[in-house]
Amino acid sequence: MCSLIGQSVKRVEDKRFITGKGKYTDDIVLPDMTHAYIMRSPYAHANILKIDTSKALAMEGVVAVFTGEDIAKAGINGVPCGWQVNFNTGETMKEPPHPLLVKDKVLHAGDSVAIVIAESRELAVDAAELVEIDYEELPCVTDPFKAIQDGAPLVHDIAPNNKCFVWELGDRQKTDDHIAKSHHVTTLEFVNQRMVPNAIEPRAAIGDYDIAHDKHTLYTTSQNPHLIRLLMCAFVLGLPEHKVRVVAPDVGGGFGSKIFHYTEEALVTWASKQIGRPVKWVAERSESFITDAHGRDHVTKAEMGFDKDGNVMALRVRTAANLGAYLSTFGTAVPTYLHGTLLQGLYTTPAVHVEVTGAFTHTNAVDAYRGAGRPEATYVLERLMETAAKEMGVDPAELRLKNFIPPFDGITQPGYQTQVALQYDSGNYHAVLERALEMVDYKGFRKEQAEARKQGKYLGIGISTYIEACGIAPSAVVGSLGARAGLFESSQVRIQPTGKVSVYTGSHSHGQGHETTFAQVVADKFGISMNDVEIIHGDSDSVAFGMGTYGSRSLAVGGSAIVKSIEKVLQKGAKIAAHKLEAAEADLEYAGGRWTVKGTDKSIGFGDVALTAYVPHDYPQGLEPGLDFSSFYDPTNFTYPYGAHIAVVEVDIETGKTTLKRFIACDDVGNVINPMIVDGQIHGGVVQGIGQALFEEAIYDSNGQLITGSYMDYTMPRADDVPMFEVDRTVTPCPHNPLGVKGAGEAGTIGSAPAVVNAVLDALSPFNIKDMNMPLTPQKVWKAIHNK
Amino acid sequence: MIPSEFDYIKAKSIDEAISLLKDGDAKLLAGGHSLIPAMKLRLNRPTKLIDISRIAEMKGIKQEDGELVIGAMTTHYEIMTNDLIKKHLPILSQAAELIGDVQVRNKGTLGGSLAHADPSADWPASMLVTDAVIVVAGAKGKRAIKAGDFFTGFFMTALEEGEIVTQIRIPLPSANTKSAYVKFMQPASRFAIVGCAVVVTGNGSIDDIKVAFTGVSESAFRDTAVENALKGKKADTETIKNAADQAAEGVSILSDHFAGEEYRKHLAKVYAKRALTEVA
Amino acid sequence: MNLTIQVEVNGKKHKSTVEARQLLVYYLRDQLRLTGTHIGCDTSSCGSCTVMIDGMAVKSCTMLAAQADGCAITTIEGLAKKGELHPLQEGFHQEHGLQCGFCTPGMIMTAVDLLSKNPEPTEMDIRHALEGNFCRCTGYHNIVRAVQFASAKMKEMEVASV
Known part of the structure; x- marks a missing residue:
């Protein structure tokens, strides 16, 4: 039997989705279920003067209306932040409460004010129109840089100058010295714009309280049901965990936005017990736009110093990061530990210093969005590299290659210690860029570009290289940095008496294809058919524990936990096999689903051993029956995927419109279990990066209203906006996890945006435009060309 | 996104629709691709909807006395693919193809779009350059409005209360x-x-x-x-x-x-x- | 106001009472429990709710159930015939044209419309035809390939049946 690892096995989960049999949260209907509508603030900042629910309560079909007053009376805490990031002075970060429903003062447009529960969706919406709320509007601030200036409207009284923290990493003195001594310094000041994640399935939650067993069930659109249970029980509702079940059924995309514990989850859980009936809430898209945690939103000044030979000497970064009005679950970690720690990039820069000020504003919360901090870091590095090359008159590819960290495998050669805390695991950074340059025919393109320009066509090429820290994370390390949870993963591998295998994983799958990839690993290791393996995830009552799916961690951490359990099964299986074969364990070898006595034809199959374990009549003395093992895997380091992306664009200089002609991605994600699935992750990730580079932007007006709050105003990339992609990879295994995998979920998004921006600016090089903020909309490009 | 409550009536003829429209708060429903989204947002809350999309006399494309006559309830897709249009007025086929997306073109109608008069809609420009005449019917009878007189402002038209766009008549262009x-x-x-x-x-x-x-x-x-x-x-x-x-x-x-x-x-x-x- | 409508959904006739304001998508999901048709937005932009009505792809979130009276509707649940996947369903599976699966039913139904009108579309035809359907997972690359797969398969089937 050939190895299943490395095969593009078609996905086992597809069948239910292509036949319309997927089961998403909104597809669930429970007996006697009620429907909730959440009333939200139309203002960015306002005092609530009065709420009158009497008319709504009097309407037929209305079951209940709860307000912030009810939540306060019930003594319910707000949703917590999962990561404490302190001031560089040692002062504790400012951590205001985030109530389930606001009582006195709303802090962003979309803030929750009341929940109306009725017999039907229609009646809930009708009743909400009868709730009378009087507001007194107050001045607001939405930009993170403006927010931290003196005199800006204050979001929280406990946070002067709207500063949640001022955090730094790296050697400040050394970096300042190196910058001062540099032969050339490239400086950029830019905005990495705010993004709306836009999973196509809107968030939804159903609370179902069972009085007979005093047990709560929450169905929710989550990437990590166990984490939601942990946070909701321990921090918000004060419920005992064994009395709470959280189920994340099929989930229609997450991209980070469904990691976090949202107020609505706790609200429907609590409300269900109050009314004694299930309560369902489903976000409308316009609601998703203003309540799903957004991504990015940095205002940055970055300087890169070079010596006279073009070697990078130093990198200095100052960022104001928008956190929104409330701290989302990982909102504080993203602009700090997931951003600052990646500023080494692929380069040997000897001095790096970054300072990040976390700013409160009257906007929706900002948290992890695909890439989470790492796209922001990559953007800083790759825009600086490109600009520096242009300023110094050197080829941008050459400048990168010259400054890359030399290859190291992490086994015979040590990992690479960066200036910003991390130690890279293994890499051959030259190889990915050289391959990408070959794929695009870099030299040939320059000729084509020159020819085209003669005919008035503006072609451009842009390079971006990146490294990311995935497989989050060694618990002790992140704990020392302020994480309030461990970041291990659990698994259970249960061999059924017939030799069929049920695998329980804490890594939820919402598009990543775990049901296939994990089954490939299990079937391969056991030498059995994938049809005999089932991957179970997403239900806290069946899966023992889990930290969930984010940060490209599922295979590196969750997969490793499964491998540990597989090894335990095989060890015990060998004992049973040795007994049955009347041989010594040491004389057995396991292959193709059988234990064989080496050098003989005496063997026993996996299924027979499994049956023996459950029918232990003729059985090793002292050995427990059964074949069922659990494991927890806590990684020893992050994993570090990397790659090189190249975009080729044409800019219509009359209109400013950019057309993406080609996109090349050469990534190294370590070993690959299923190439088809990895390619798919890269494609999708790349388009989210392209979306940021060219199309997407959350824009708040001066009143704090999200003016790109619908698909009529927020440009989502569509099928006709992108070309077919050219992807390839190199393979440098991760040296510290059993599968040698690094993670592929975010790579596409992290590498792609700077490549596209660099390409557009390359196309426009005759116009001498140094920089433009994303997204590079036609209007913006046109204005830049005409210096407007 | 749920519209507020309303009554729904399917009109079988133009005359029936006109008489139903006498109720002040009634609105006409054609393809629904402008009206229904606005109703879901509750920006528009009619108490009565008169569905005119199935009225046979308001559908189809025919050649008549040197003109192409397009029923107001003809969909964008029908215009995009119609042979008479492609032969005589290819600009309409070209414009139709650029409207919205496949699903919108399958359902949205020419008459509905014109009556809505969205300043960013595609049809009005083609109507103006092809000398289209918009035929409307109301309690007072029929009248024909030149496209140049029809679009009067931001989401505004020359349609009077109780009038319905029934057809669009466009002269056949000369050979050159x-x-x-x-x-x-x-x-x-x-x-x-x-x-x-x-x-x-x-x-x-x-x-x-x-x-x-x-x-x-x-x-x-x-x-x-x-x-x-x-x-x-x-x-x-x-x-x-x-x-x-x-x-x-x-x-x-x-x-x-x-x-x-x-x-x-x-x-x-x-x-x-x-x-x-x-x-x- | 309640109305009685008669529709044929996936070959099965239904006589149902609906509220005048009931959107077709809610009728399909709530009353007929055909939950393969999804709701992804409120501006008829995302295409997740696409179904075939009398052979044409339509966004069921922008249509009243009442408007469908007398129509034949096909949803994703009705696409496979006698347990045999439609070539498009097979194409999406073979070419990894889906990840989270949420946009997939609408995407497939729109592609059904395309292949019925244009059996051998070019890559640009496919991309243009799918402009009313958002996918946030796949980057569209494999969706295009899935439609190409189906187009080739349908041609093969046609040749075989002649």
């Missing part, structure tokens, strides 16, 4: 006529930031020309400055460029985060040039 509709799309909604329609008649030099824009101003308009700069002339590159440069002057220009006034006006000139070049 060329036309084009080009569009710079708002990338999110796919409505027109600039839509430019051109119909030109002539052999070698331009005998007659009509240029109209949608998306640029509060309502679609004919741009006579561009037309006058071309009439009687040969459409060479230079002439076209000079004419196009006069586009969208002296009108109020729409502005949003995709296209401010200055940029939108510039795009109007670029798209005038492109449309004119296509027919030159």
